[in-house]
Amino acid sequence: MSELKIVEEAKKPLSMNPKKFALWLFIVSVCMIFASLTSAYIVRQAEGNWQLFELPPMFWVSSVLILLSSVTMHWAFLSAKKDNLEMVKVGMSITTILGIAFLVTQLMGWNELVANNVYFTGGNPSASFVYVLSGMHGLHIVGGVVFLLITLVATFRFQVHSKNLNLIEMCNTFWHFLDALWLYLFLFLLFNR
Amino acid sequence: MATTDIHVHSAVHGHDDHGHDHDHEHHEGNFWTKYIFSEDHKVIAKQFLITGIFWALLGGTLSVIFRLQLGFPDMNLDWLKPVLGGWITPEGKLDPEFYLALVTMHGTIMVFFVLTAGLSGTFSNFLIPLQIGARDMASGFMNMLSYWFFFVSSVIMFTSLFLQDGPAGGGWVIYPPLSALPQAIKGSGMGMTLWLVSMALFIVSSLLGGINYITTVINMRTKGMSFTRMPLTIWAFFFTAIIGLLSFPVLFSAALLLIFDRSFGTSFFLSDIYIAGEALPNVGGSPILFQHLFWFLGHPEVYIVLLPALGLSSEIIATNARKPIFGYKAMIGSMLFIGILSFIVWAHHMFVTGMNPFLGSIFMLLTLIIAVPSAVKIFNYVTTLWQGNIRFTPGMLFSIGLVSFFLTGGITGVFLGNSALDIQLHDTYFVVAHFHLVMGSASFFGMMAGVYHWFPKMFGRMMDERLGQIHFWITFIGVYLVFFPMHYIGIAGFPRRYYSWTNFETFSGFADLNMLVSIAAVATLAAQFIFLFNFFYSIFRGRVASANPWKSNTLEWTTPVNVGHGNWPGAIPNVYRWPYDYSKPGAKDDYIPQHIPFSETPESNLPGENEQIKLESSDGSISPDKH
Numbered sequence: 106m107s108e109l110k111i112v113e114e115a116k117k118p119l120s121m122n123p124k125k126f127a128l129w130l131f132i133v134s135v136c137m138i139f140a141s142l143t144s145a146y147i148v149r150q151a152e153g154n155w156q157l158f159e160l161p162p163m164f165w166v167s168s169v170l171i172l173l174s175s176v177t178m179h180w181a182f183l184s185a186k187k188d189n190l191e192m193v194k195v196g197m198s199i200t201t202i203l204g205i206a207f208l209v210t211q212l213m214g215w216n217e218l219v220a221n222n223v224y225f226t227g228g229n230p231s232a233s234f235v236y237v238l239s240g241m242h243g244l245h246i247v248g249g250v251v252f253l254l255i256t257l258v259a260t261f262r263f264q265v266h267s268k269n270l271n272l273i274e275m276c277n278t279f280w281h282f283l284d285a286l287w288l289y290l291f292l293f294l295l296f297n298r
Numbered sequence: 299m300a301t302t303d304i305h306v307h308s309a310v311h312g313h314d315d316h317g318h319d320h321d322h323e324h325h326e327g328n329f330w331t332k333y334i335f336s337e338d339h340k341v342i343a344k345q346f347l348i349t350g351i352f353w354a355l356l357g358g359t360l361s362v363i364f365r366l367q368l369g370f371p372d373m374n375l376d377w378l379k380p381v382l383g384g385w386i387t388p389e390g391k392l393d394p395e396f397y398l399a400l401v402t403m404h405g406t407i408m409v410f411f412v413l414t415a416g417l418s419g420t421f422s423n424f425l426i427p428l429q430i431g432a433r434d435m436a437s438g439f440m441n442m443l444s445y446w447f448f449f450v451s452s453v454i455m456f457t458s459l460f461l462q463d464g465p466a467g468g469g470w471v472i473y474p475p476l477s478a479l480p481q482a483i484k485g486s487g488m489g490m491t492l493w494l495v496s497m498a499l500f501i502v503s504s505l506l507g508g509i510n511y512i513t514t515v516i517n518m519r520t521k522g523m524s525f526t527r528m529p530l531t532i533w534a535f536f537f538t539a540i541i542g543l544l545s546f547p548v549l550f551s552a553a554l555l556l557i558f559d560r561s562f563g564t565s566f567f568l569s570d571i572y573i574a575g576e577a578l579p580n581v582g583g584s585p586i587l588f589q590h591l592f593w594f595l596g597h598p599e600v601y602i603v604l605l606p607a608l609g610l611s612s613e614i615i616a617t618n619a620r621k622p623i624f625g626y627k628a629m630i631g632s633m634l635f636i637g638i639l640s641f642i643v644w645a646h647h648m649f650v651t652g653m654n655p656f657l658g659s660i661f662m663l664l665t666l667i668i669a670v671p672s673a674v675k676i677f678n679y680v681t682t683l684w685q686g687n688i689r690f691t692p693g694m695l696f697s698i699g700l701v702s703f704f705l706t707g708g709i710t711g712v713f714l715g716n717s718a719l720d721i722q723l724h725d726t727y728f729v730v731a732h733f734h735l736v737m738g739s740a741s742f743f744g745m746m747a748g749v750y751h752w753f754p755k756m757f758g759r760m761m762d763e764r765l766g767q768i769h770f771w772i773t774f775i776g777v778y779l780v781f782f783p784m785h786y787i788g789i790a791g792f793p794r795r796y797y798s799w800t801n802f803e804t805f806s807g808f809a810d811l812n813m814l815v816s817i818a819a820v821a822t823l824a825a826q827f828i829f830l831f832n833f834f835y836s837i838f839r840g841r842v843a844s845a846n847p848w849k850s851n852t853l854e855w856t857t858p859v860n861v862g863h864g865n866w867p868g869a870i871p872n873v874y875r876w877p878y879d880y881s882k883p884g885a886k887d888d889y890i891p892q893h894i895p896f897s898e899t900p901e902s903n904l905p906g907e908n909e910q911i912k913l914e915s916s917d918g919s920i921s922p923d924k925h
Contacts, residue, residue: 118523141548155582
């Protein structure tokens with residue numbers, strides 16, 4: 106059409122980065138898994154016949170480790186924002202190491218449980234629940250560590266900087282979430298004996 | 299018109315308007331990337347549809363086999379031996395354990411593989427990008443993964459049908475301890491393991507799909523497509539995806555704990571069980587816990603199945619009544635309300651598990667409240683139809699059929715939701731009749747309506763209208779003949795899932811009614827072959843469709859007849875109005891598509907709409923109204 110077309114302006118609807126949005130939705134579904142597992146724990150506990158035992162002391166160590174890793178992760182993210190690339194590399198490396206160390210301490214925690222004659226199978230559900238909750242969280246941590254490694258490789262290839270923050274921002278979000286999730290689970294187990 | 303879109307696809311698809319015969323060799327990619335591991339939402343939708351049709355046929359056939367047993371208990375079934383082999387006993391009867399497996403697989407297949415994956419998978423994938431004006435889903439790769447997880451899950455479920463011990467047999471709700479103990483029945487052995495593995499993959503597929511649908515609806519809408527201009531189909535898919543995102547992880551938890559109980563020796567759901575006089579070691583578990591977890595998914599699942607069908611039918615009814623949908627915002631509000639309520643009514647499936655009667659009455663109250671938004675929807679459907687210029691296309695007929703089933707099935711829900719009445723009605727054929735009408739048949743009709751209505755956009759050809767109408771009438775009457783008598787059988791106290799009643803004097807009185815149900819079931823299944831012929835014949839030989847055969851308003855009808863990769867050959871159209879401007883007073887046609895600006899329709903604009911026109915040309919200069 107050659108004549109001048111007169112139309113009202115169509116407004117752009119609100120939108121955010123689809124990948125970040127999808128990550129948040131994924132976090133919601135993970136929340137639902139743990140919400141259902143911990144509700145199952147409470148419902149089952151309310152029915153009685155609930156065996157009591159000590160949580161492994163190693164879980165305290167792992168909680169400190171994952172808290173620290175969250176701090177270093179955030180430090181790496183802030184450094185990336187300021188284009189302080191050396192600090193990003195250091196921060197990401199420490200976070201990854203702490204993430205792996207967390208997994209190791211969780212396994213040591215399980216060993217302490219076994220040494221205490223608290224087993225995953227064959228016993229009271231109270232024991233099995235501790236294994237299931239920490240195990241499912243551990244599986245997500247494995248995924249988180251893979252995410253950390255991907256981001257780490259990207260930082261060493263100079264693909265993470267203030268103009269390209271998406272990857273590290275998503276990694277940061279997910280890692281903080283996993284940290285908060287463990288703290289929730291640990292406190293839940295501590296106070297719901 | 300302000301266009302900021304990149305015209306990457308216009309060069310490839312510029313010839314699409316001329317004809318459909320030549321465009322295959324022009325597409326990038328080979329057969330594998332185009333049809334098999336495709337990331338195009340339209341191809342993925344067709345993959346879901348074809349797989350869903352396969353499952354629907356299988357699920358329907360299974361139901362006819364067990365209807366033969368229920369309607370004709372003395373029938374000699376030796377003629378089924380070539381297919382069922384050892385499952386027909388030497389006396390020519392159906393093996394009782396296989397009967398349980400049939401019931402279980404029929405439920406699982408229909409609820410999950412047909413009405414969840416087949417319905418949401420097909421139409422969310424196909425319509426979301428087309429109706430909101432996007433080139434594709436937010437993540438084509440995740441979308442592809444979603445289909446292939448579903449495919450692997452399908453293969454595993456299908457394989458379980460051929461196991462020596464048969465597929466899972468504990469009912470589609472797989473309550474432990476029955477489902478947890480392989481020594482209980484054959485159907486709790488390997489078949490149950492494969493069921494759980496298959497469902498775990500299915501959940502992954504649903505979550506991948508759901509995350510994609512929500513992300514796409516929120517972030518990828520075209521200019522002007524505000525939330526209040528979205529077609530009701532999109533609203534329905536959006537709510538469905540959110541419900542799925544919140545409830546499927548819970549089923550995952552339940553399945554996970556059940557897998558631990560079955561294969562690792564934990565006791566989450568098992569306690570104090572004796573089998574053949576021998577005590578099992580499991581102590582401390584709670585089978586009721588499983589029911590809570592299961593129904594926390596199970597009830598929202600009903601709406602995951604139903605809402606897309608309601609969305610599709612809203613769109614089809616408005617289009618074919620040539621009237622704006624009545625109460626657009628009320629429709630959205632009622633869907634939202636139904637979605638919220640669906641999460642707080644799950645215990646009405648568990649009234650007879652020995653739960654606290656006071657708790658029961660709370661769940662009863664919440665359950666009965668669902669009648670309110672449901673009634674709003676029915677009211678709006680009827681008022682949309684009222685005094686419309688109704689065109690009885692097959693899609694329209696199936697949509698009206700949906701409204702009918704939603705009403706008849708919904709009313710019995712009011713009875714079932716009563717915790718006191720449920721003592722009599724629980725697990726009887728009354729329940730079977732209720733949910734088959736309100737969720738099974740209604741959703742199935744919604745799906746059929748969608749296929750008939752959007753077939754021209756999917757395949758560029760029309761389905762045969764006469765065959766569609768024959769298909770509708772046989773199916774519609776057949777469904778009522780199958781499920782209406784079941785209400786009587788149910789009130790009389792017939793329990794569901796029983797292999798035979800002829801052994802009980804009390805129950806042998808309804809043999810004739812059961813025979814009628816079975817004959818109607820066979821006829822209904824047979825009618826589906828009319829559809830199958832129509833569907834596959836029309837893909838290749840149907841009348842070539844025009845770009846907008848139904849004179850519809852939504853954006854998908856602005857695409858070429860054969861929609862190419864990227865959906866629009868040129869720029870994505872902008873949206874200026876809601877999608878239901880049908881028979882607007884003063885307008886020259888009885889429909890005004892969403893991409894027509896108000897400035898082009900001064901003859902039909904309402905006062906408020908005239909104010910919305912900002913007289914701005916694309917270069918920013920102010921010019922007088924050209925009319």
